[in-house]
Amino acid sequence: MDYKKTAEEVSAKVLFYLQDTEGWKVVKSTPEYRSKWDKSLQSYQIVEIIDQDTFIYRSITHSYGFGMVSQRDFVYMLHVKTYDGNLMTTNSISVVHPDLLPTPAYIRGTTFSSGYVCLPLPENPEHTRLTIILQVDLGGFLTPSVINSVMPMTLLNFVTDCKSGLKMLRETIT
Helix, strand or coil: CCHHHHHHHHHHHHHHHHHCCCCCCCCCCCHHHHHHHCCCEEEEEEEEEEECCEEEEEEEECCECCCCECCEEEEEEEEEEEEHHHEEEEEEEECCCCCCCCCCCCEECEECCEEEEEEEECCEEEEEEEEEECCEECCCCCCHHHHHHHHHHHHHHHHHHHHHHHHHHHHHHC
């Protein structure tokens, strides 16, 4: 697999999603460091470094939704890209990696072109707009009602954990 080519394709797709304003509803409200603040993750590890901006990761989630959704593992490529205007994206997509084949211990999830987009607010550059574009197949045999009840809370928890993690990081820097 040509990881660099795939990284650029995913980056372009996430940027396209961000620029496509029709049909979207706007809601306002370091790998080793992520495992400290993201409570949904049991583990988060770099598997391979492609270049300074592109990595292969494996993440294992805790079970969630009061046990309705069991542990999942995801293997994906993550590519960090900076554009003009201080726009920064982290773009990810599931990949097959020869060292990380599916195991019976976890259900393998799939991430389609997804990303986190950070853009300083023009009216207040000290604040950043975070846009999350997430396309995931959790795998296994989950009913749509389970997914629809669990995913919104999972995303809200992620944003809350992210804010707490940024606050902790800011306190350690200052």
